[in-house]
Amino acid sequence: MKWVSVISTICTLSVIFGSTTAETKSKSCNEVRLAYSSKGFNLNDVPNQGVNGAHLKVCPQGYTCCTVEMEEKLSQQSRSDLKAPVSQLSSNLQSTFTQRHRHFDQFFRELLDNAESSLHKMFTRTYGLMFMRHAELFKNLFQDLRRYYASGSAAVNLEAMLADFWNSLMERMFRLMNVQYEFSDAYMECVVGHSEQLKPFGDVPRKLRLQLTRAFVAARTFTRGLAVMQDVVGKVSTVSASPGCVRAAMKMLYCPYCSGQVALKPCQNYCLNVLRGCLANQADLDSEWNNFLDAMLSLAERLEGPFNFESVVDPIDVKISDAIMNMQENSMQVSQKVFQGCGQPKLAAGFRSRRSIKEGGGFTGRFRPYSPEARPTTAAGTSLDRLVTDVKKKLKHAKKFWSTLPETVCAGERVAPGDECWNGTAKSRYESVVMGNGLANQVSNPDVEVDITKPDMVIRRQIAALKEMTVWLKAAHSGNDISMDNEEDGGSGEESGSGCNSPSCDDDRDIYFSTPAPHNPRVVKVARPDAGSENSALVARSSTALALAGLVLALLLPHWR
Numbered sequence: 001m002k003w004v005s006v007i008s009t010i011c012t013l014s015v016i017f018g019s020t021t022a023e024t025k026s027k028s029c030n031e032v033r034l035a036y037s038s039k040g041f042n043l044n045d046v047p048n049q050g051v052n053g054a055h056l057k058v059c060p061q062g063y064t065c066c067t068v069e070m071e072e073k074l075s076q077q078s079r080s081d082l083k084a085p086v087s088q089l090s091s092n093l094q095s096t097f098t099q100r101h102r103h104f105d106q107f108f109r110e111l112l113d114n115a116e117s118s119l120h121k122m123f124t125r126t127y128g129l130m131f132m133r134h135a136e137l138f139k140n141l142f143q144d145l146r147r148y149y150a151s152g153s154a155a156v157n158l159e160a161m162l163a164d165f166w167n168s169l170m171e172r173m174f175r176l177m178n179v180q181y182e183f184s185d186a187y188m189e190c191v192v193g194h195s196e197q198l199k200p201f202g203d204v205p206r207k208l209r210l211q212l213t214r215a216f217v218a219a220r221t222f223t224r225g226l227a228v229m230q231d232v233v234g235k236v237s238t239v240s241a242s243p244g245c246v247r248a249a250m251k252m253l254y255c256p257y258c259s260g261q262v263a264l265k266p267c268q269n270y271c272l273n274v275l276r277g278c279l280a281n282q283a284d285l286d287s288e289w290n291n292f293l294d295a296m297l298s299l300a301e302r303l304e305g306p307f308n309f310e311s312v313v314d315p316i317d318v319k320i321s322d323a324i325m326n327m328q329e330n331s332m333q334v335s336q337k338v339f340q341g342c343g344q345p346k347l348a349a350g351f352r353s354r355r356s357i358k359e360g361g362g363f364t365g366r367f368r369p370y371s372p373e374a375r376p377t378t379a380a381g382t383s384l385d386r387l388v389t390d391v392k393k394k395l396k397h398a399k400k401f402w403s404t405l406p407e408t409v410c411a412g413e414r415v416a417p418g419d420e421c422w423n424g425t426a427k428s429r430y431e432s433v434v435m436g437n438g439l440a441n442q443v444s445n446p447d448v449e450v451d452i453t454k455p456d457m458v459i460r461r462q463i464a465a466l467k468e469m470t471v472w473l474k475a476a477h478s479g480n481d482i483s484m485d486n487e488e489d490g491g492s493g494e495e496s497g498s499g500c501n502s503p504s505c506d507d508d509r510d511i512y513f514s515t516p517a518p519h520n521p522r523v524v525k526v527a528r529p530d531a532g533s534e535n536s537a538l539v540a541r542s543s544t545a546l547a548l549a550g551l552v553l554a555l556l557l558p559h560w561r
């Protein structure tokens, strides 16, 4: 008896309770008004009570708190709601690499500036007035190196530029070593013509050319790669959502409003399908993006190791000084051979004047090792190693950025876990299959209408840009600059291209393996006479005391070739 009444009470209560909630849901739109106006829209757009939704274009029909006007406004809102997290993630990525690009670029430029000022100091001390008189030769060298760094072989033919530099240096030194003679232009041409055969600077020019070429190619290509990244991300982020995507986003984000369930979040798989449909073109970037990142990572390893810009550019003063000492040690033989080949020159008319004796005497004296001041460090107080370690981390982290965007967006507060979620028509489990990434996988996307025959052209162009950059990166990894492919093809020099100008050429034949490389540039090696002059440069790099040691060694071992 008692229990029947209990049951009937429960039934009555539940009927009353149930009907009241149903009534609030369908009739009152208060919560919707609040939520809608909190988005910045006019409260008066929202009907006081639920209306029949037969007019709606996107949301489920039946009782609704939405008008067509509201649907339109909420569509605009959902366009920006969808864009916000994607833009946020993209701009984080972009600023990461904009920053890294700036760091690397500044670092390389500062290294060049520092190398120049350190050469200037060293040569001013060692050669004094005589250096000042020829300073513009070195100034031009660094100007050309800077131009080559900035614009590559389109602006400067590095090999020809260096050959000119050495010829010019030889000509000047030859004149200084033979101040008592007068030389015509034709005679000097003959002198320069003998440089190949005489090798007055020893092996320094050849080694420096190889080291500079691959270090510069690696540095400028890597920096360029970083610039391409920020460019690609920037361009991709301008791609706007298709109408089909905005419609799907509206349904996912705001149709719960229309049905009076303002707090209801979409199911995760539902969100994934909408985002994969909306970001189908972006996801197609992924495979080229990852290839590109792999190529960047490989080149980063070269930057740390054998193609280390810092270890080549920093001791450039010591290397040139080595070369000058080589010529000085050989001055007698060089002059004699030139006289044999080009004829005995005429004695200069004013040879006996004090001035020219002084000038000549100043030069023929042995070069004194200078005592350098501390080598200037870069403003960032940084070294290439640290920069590379940092950028490698960021590059690895950027992998699969585009294909994982939907997962990244459809997480946390933006979706409801489990089955208590908005599935597009009701608060219920989402039954549809989750689509794969990319345009081709959206043929039967249940939530977004995607025209898979019309790939986004902006994104296609970025895919092409990444592809091209990857080819350059791979070539730079082998020590080759192919950004000016057509011009450089069939270039001279058995080592410069290592007989390999095409991007497809295999790695086994690259410069790295075909010539001795400064391995472990951080490790100070003791120069051995048989190991070549490269070692003295290594000893000297980035340290004052060691720079001095390089010079001393060079003096102690005058004939190490």
Ligand SMILES: *[C@@H]1O[C@H](CO)[C@@H](O)[C@H](O)[C@H]1NC(C)=O
Pocket (backbone or CB within 6 Å): 423, 424, 425, 426, 427, 428, 429, 430, 431, 432
């Ligand atoms: C959403 O839930 C409703 C009610 O349970 C169901 O009929 C519909 O198929 C669901 N939609 C999807 C896409 O799972």
